[in-house]
């Protein structure tokens with residue numbers, strides 16, 4: 001129920017005094033209210049919940065999370081390598 | 091899908107799993123607050139990636155589940171009124187009241203409709219000025235700004251045939267209630283990412299301070315949750331109790347201030363009854379005085395219908411993380427998603443329903459479960 005999904009802002013418009021946008025969510029275009037993220041522009045990704053954008057997804061933070069995952073993964077390989085080396089020495 | 095697929099990568103999940111095993115030197119119990127998080131955990135079998143010493147407790151964060159039976163009965167009573175169009179989100183329509191559910195009311199002739207957004211409900215009211223449109227509004231802080239905007243717009247546009255049947259609940263008071271219980275089991279929380287995208291992190295800072303409990307605000311994809319778990323364990327092992335924001339791509343400290351402003355204008359904080367948990371002080375919203383004309387409970391004088399829950403049901407303990415569905419004698423037998431007996435089976439995000447869906451059935455033969 002608190003599901004919110006990322007979608008890409010494609011086109012801005014106004015409706016009944018509300019900021020709206022056509023947003024592409026996995027290939028499907030939806031009308032979404034941008035009243036809570038008025039600074040969103042086409043190309044931005046926003047988090048959508050029941051027809052409203054709740055936040056603009058921060059690309060830099062997403063990258064940072066991804067890089068820390070990458071690092072965790074590299075660490076794992078490093079640990080495996082160390083294990084292998086110490087086994088060989090033994 | 092961008093911002094989704096990269097956080098479902100198996101290789102990263104396994105790397106995090108290894109880190110968690112290294113970090114946890116003793117048993118820990120962590121609660122994920124949201125039903126959506128529980129769903130991901132069960133769907134991707136994340137518990138299998140954790141050492142046996144780390145236990146996940148599933149929290150109360152399914153708004154459909156905790157909507158009191160009395161209110162569902164009210165919705166079912168309002169739906170057949172001749173000039174009414176009753177609408178809500180899809181999952182609400184299947185929740186059984188004392189006498190059937192809203193879909194059955196529809197089959198009997200009531201005008202019941204599923205809407206994707208509360209603005210759609212408002213548009214229905216504008217399209218049908220001769221009808222009264224009642225929107226059954228449930229949800230946590232994530233959904234409150236959308237529902238608040240619908241009411242705000244109704245007032246601005248002078249729409250007088252739009253009403254809210256409102257059951258809004260908020261997360262911090264229920265976390266406090268769980269922590270205050272003398273038999274509390276929870277040692278750290280995965281905080282509700284989408285709730286915090288609206289509300290920010292201040293309320294969780296206060297919980298950390300008052301109860302000395304780590305809270306890691308987490309996303310909803312598998313590696314988000316595993317990273318949240320890892321950070322919880324790192325704090326627990328070091329004896330820390332801080333708010334950390336794993337979900338920084340969507341959550342900022344202040345939250346969404348424009349959304350908070352409308353919510354504050356349209357709603358007042360109020361005591362709320364949580365199905366399975368009872369009344370919790372200041373744990374939800376009701377329409378404020380200035381917006382009272384949109385209150386469906388004022389417009390429709392529906393008599394209070396007394397309700398009784400099944401004595402078998404232990405959903406109250408499940409919502410607090412004290413028990414698992416498999417400890418309920420009715421699970422999967424008398425109680426199924428088709429015939430739910432209690433709160434945590436009524437919605438697809440409820441813990442019992444999620445266990446049922448992903449085959450955590452107590453009677454499943456071992457051989458079948460072992461096949462990959």
Ligand code: SF4
Nearest residue numbers: 403404418425432442
């Ligand atoms: S399985 Fe049904 S009866 Fe048992 S705790 Fe869950 S909701 Fe209640």
